[in-house]
Amino acid sequence: MKSLDTLSFDNRFARLGDAFSTEILPEPIEQPRLVVASESALALLDLAASEAQRPEFTELFAGHKLWEEAEPRAMVYSGHQFGGYTPRLGDGRGLLLGEVVNEAGQHWDLHLKGAGMTPYSRMGDGRAVLRSSIREFLASEHLHALGIPSSRALCVTGSATPVWREKQESAAMVLRLAQSHVRFGHFEYFYYTRQHEHLKTLGEHVMACHFPQRLKQDEPWLALLREVIERNAAMIAYWQAYGFCHGVMNTDNMSILGITFDYGPYAFLDDFDANHICNHSDDTGRYSFSNQVPIAHWNLAALAQALTPFAAVEQLREALELFLPLYQAHYLDLMRKRLGFTSAEDEDEALIQRLLQLMQAGKSTDYTLFFRHLGERAPAEALTIVRDDFVDLAGFDAWSRDYLARCEREGGEQAERQARMHSVNPKYILRNYLAQQAIEAAEQGDYGPVRELHAVLSRPFDEQPDMQRYAERPPEWGKHLEISCSS
Ligand code: AMP
Numbered sequence: 085m086k087s088l089d090t091l092s093f094d095n096r097f098a099r100l101g102d103a104f105s106t107e108i109l110p111e112p113i114e115q116p117r118l119v120v121a122s123e124s125a126l127a128l129l130d131l132a133a134s135e136a137q138r139p140e141f142t143e144l145f146a147g148h149k150l151w152e153e154a155e156p157r158a159m160v161y162s163g164h165q166f167g168g169y170t171p172r173l174g175d176g177r178g179l180l181l182g183e184v185v186n187e188a189g190q191h192w193d194l195h196l197k198g199a200g201m202t203p204y205s206r207m208g209d210g211r212a213v214l215r216s217s218i219r220e221f222l223a224s225e226h227l228h229a230l231g232i233p234s235s236r237a238l239c240v241t242g243s244a245t246p247v248w249r250e251k252q253e254s255a256a257m258v259l260r261l262a263q264s265h266v267r268f269g270h271f272e273y274f275y276y277t278r279q280h281e282h283l284k285t286l287g288e289h290v291m292a293c294h295f296p297q298r299l300k301q302d303e304p305w306l307a308l309l310r311e312v313i314e315r316n317a318a319m320i321a322y323w324q325a326y327g328f329c330h331g332v333m334n335t336d337n338m339s340i341l342g343i344t345f346d347y348g349p350y351a352f353l354d355d356f357d358a359n360h361i362c363n364h365s366d367d368t369g370r371y372s373f374s375n376q377v378p379i380a381h382w383n384l385a386a387l388a389q390a391l392t393p394f395a396a397v398e399q400l401r402e403a404l405e406l407f408l409p410l411y412q413a414h415y416l417d418l419m420r421k422r423l424g425f426t427s428a429e430d431e432d433e434a435l436i437q438r439l440l441q442l443m444q445a446g447k448s449t450d451y452t453l454f455f456r457h458l459g460e461r462a463p464a465e466a467l468t469i470v471r472d473d474f475v476d477l478a479g480f481d482a483w484s485r486d487y488l489a490r491c492e493r494e495g496g497e498q499a500e501r502q503a504r505m506h507s508v509n510p511k512y513i514l515r516n517y518l519a520q521q522a523i524e525a526a527e528q529g530d531y532g533p534v535r536e537l538h539a540v541l542s543r544p545f546d547e548q549p550d551m552q553r554y555a556e557r558p559p560e561w562g563k564h565l566e567i568s569c570s571s
């Protein structure tokens with residue numbers, strides 16, 4: 085085990101030099117206090133949970149203190165935002181403090197979000213509000229617990245520093261952990277500014293640090309794109325299978341590691357609706373739930389464009405063709421598991437499609453609870469219970485007959501089926517209204533609800549008898565919260 089005082093740093097990205105990032109110190113927030121910390125994220129750095137109780141912990145993650153070995157830097161990148169290219173973005177309010185190497189030899193980027201102004205702040209104030217910091221924290225740790233690839237969050241610190249948004253709020257910081265903070269937009273920046281030497285350095289850095297086996301292949305740049313395609317196909321399959329809407333799939337928010345990254349106005353679907361738009365500022369629905377698949381493909385094409393100095397266009401195009409079939413295979417695999425199948429049949433895809441169409445027609449089926457309830461009892465009985473949430477009952481009955489027949493072919497004991505289904509179908513999901521209630525308490529200085537919600541969502545598949553209220557269907561008001569971009 086390590087302590088806060090014995091962490092080892094190896095700042096590989098900082099060593100790439102000033103073309104890639106700008107040295108800058110965090111600007112502290114006033115009267116800092118620890119809002120919430122994640123024990124499992126602490127463990128990634130080999131830190132015991134008790135380290136979060138030390139005053140130094142809060143000081144470090146509120147910008148009041150810094151390790152000697154840290155080298156805080158703001159990274160430069162650009163990106164396609166809502167389809168249009170913005171030539172320069174970069175860390176406008178977050179700093180890469182350094183890379184900690186844990187006992188297993190893994191590097192973890194420590195990124196402090198809300199750390200003040202940088203050369204990339206544009207019109208912004210360099211701050212993050214308590215509300216959005218808590219949202220990022222809760223989602224990062226919950227997606228990880230669900231098995232969905234994600235950046236992680238170590239803690240949130242709150243403060244008395246005022247920040248203006250639509251109203252006065254308070255500044256906070258969230259400490260994000262990821263094995264890399266390189267985004268698609270990093271590559272785009274060096275490509276569109278024609279700094280191809282730096283583009284090469286960046287690509288080689290990513291391959292050497294994260295995909296060393298790809299560096300050995302004949303066409304390493306093509307191999308790099310394939311790796312990113314494979315990872316993104318898997319990530320998007322999880323999003324679609326679990327009803328996660330990211331909300332701002334700009335290329336500057338897409339991680340080269342294929343992890344869910346930069347949480348903004350995200351949402352998990354409550355009632356299933358393929359057309360759901362979780363971002364209140366997304367007027368055209370570019371980033372609606374069902375558009376996430378073609379948009380991921382579009383984003384990968386934007387990345388491929390940035391790799392054209394080093395790989396043949398025809399080959400990059402061919403690599404891009406891998407995305408949809410890979411996505412589809414992952415998605416089918418996840419959905420089969422959610423429906424309780426261990427085997428694969430050709431008709432499964434149609435069975436899944438029909439189920440989603442029935443949900444879509446009624447818009448009255450809670451997407452998370454449907455699967456949980458389906459596993460709770462033997463199929464025939466479970467179906468009579470979930471049936472109430474569908475509008476097209478004749479359609480549902482026809483689907484039920486086919487599902488029952490499929491379950492019979494699958495065979496096996498109900499106890500085993502339940503255990504299997506419950507291990508992939510969460511009972512607890514991060515609903516926007518639950519986050520909202522915890523945020524409102526935190527804004528009043530009561531951090532109990534955020535901590536409790538975080539604890540519940542860290543074990544989303546487990547029965548937690550005293551926590552039933554977190555597993556209920558949302559109230560009507562809770563389904564229609566309006567959440568916008570950066571805050
Ligand atoms: P986001 O919507 O959070 O992904 O941010 C998009 C871009 O705007 C990034 O370059 C951010 O660093 C920048 N940005 C967002 N909010 C702020 C802020 N309050 N101050 C400075 N820059 C910001």
Ligand code: MG
Pocket residue numbers: 336337346
């Ligand atoms: Mg961003």
